[in-house]
Amino acid sequence: MTYTSIDACGQHHPPAGPDARIASLVPSLSELLFALGLGTQLVARTHYCIHPAAELAAVPSVGGTKKINHRRLAALAPTHVLLNIDENTQELSAQLAAYVPQRIVTHPCAPQDNFALYRLLGRVFDREAEAEALCAGLQQRLERLDARRWPGRRVLYLIWREPWMSVGADTYIARMLERVGWQTWPRPAAVRYPQIEITPQLLAEVDLVLFSSEPYRFTAADLEHFAATTGCAPHRLRLIDGEMTSWYGSRALAGVDYLHDFAAACA
Structure with a gap:
């Protein structure tokens, strides 16, 4: 095992000590704190931090992932704030430096990156045993996923409409789907979340069109409308739980199990 x-x-972040007061500006990381037994030390969150719902109801919200109420957060006196390169801006991080002693920046880009994430927080906040339990659980689930031979497929993974937006190959979502042999399509260079045009040619190139539940909450009605307006066969369209494919942290364990069952049902 490797701890850092x-x-x-x-x-570098020194051990936090038992009096650490943690603010999390990343939904996945807020959930992970509870899985590590650190929920009582979470003093602030974003309004997008929704899991676990009952426990988070008692934690003050300070805004979103890009823009927060600095006066409110400063009053809560956090010693540490958890950030993510994709979800929070450099400008926000620089503003937080004025009053939060430790800014822990994360950037999981693939399911296996969760091992380092668990161990980072486990070491800083004295939860190494809990971190190892999560690592063992994720390892077991990834081995189950990798033990099955999955047929290669091209998938169009939609995250937004008006305009249509998809995910590029250099995303956590795409690397999750790669574990079951699915390649996100199209694959524009250097664009992580591209705007795309739905064309007959594009639809002919993919095996499945996946409609995510977040950030746009697609519904069955959207699939019906898509099929009617594009002529795409309904059996090629699927709703997919975006939390299970895009949330890292402790959600990755349930996410890998979900992806296994989802892909098996599409086989």
């Missing part, structure tokens, strides 16, 4: 106290920006 160095985050995704190369910053």
Whole structure:
């Protein structure tokens, strides 16, 4: 096992001690804190932090992932704030530096990156045993996923409409889907979340069109409308749980199990 106290920006973080007051500006990481037994030390969250719902109801919200109420957060006196390179801006991180001593920056880009994430927080916040339990659970699930031979497929994974938006190959979502042999399509260079045009040619190139539940909450009605307006056969269209494919942290365990069953049902 490899433990490190160095985050995704190369910053070293000393042990936090039992009095750490943690703010999480990343939904996946808020959920992970509870899985690590750190829920009582979480003093602030975003309004997008929704799991676990009952426990988070008592934690003050300070805004979104890009824009927060700094006065409110400062009043809560956090010693640490959890950030993510994709979900929070550099400008926000720089503003937080004025009053939060430790900014822990994360950047999981694939399911296996969760091992380092668990161990980073486990070491900083003295939860190494809990971190190892999560690692063991994820390892078991990934081995189950990898033990099955999955047929290769091209999938169009939609996250937004008006305009249509998809995911590029260099995303956590795409790397999750790769574990079951699914390649996200189209594959524009250097674009992580591209705007796309739905054309007959594009639909002819893919095996499945996946409609995510987030950030746009697609419904069965959207699939019906899509089939009617594009002529795409309904059996090629699927709703998919976006939390299970895009949330890292402790949600990755349930996410890998979900993806196994989802892909098996599409086989």
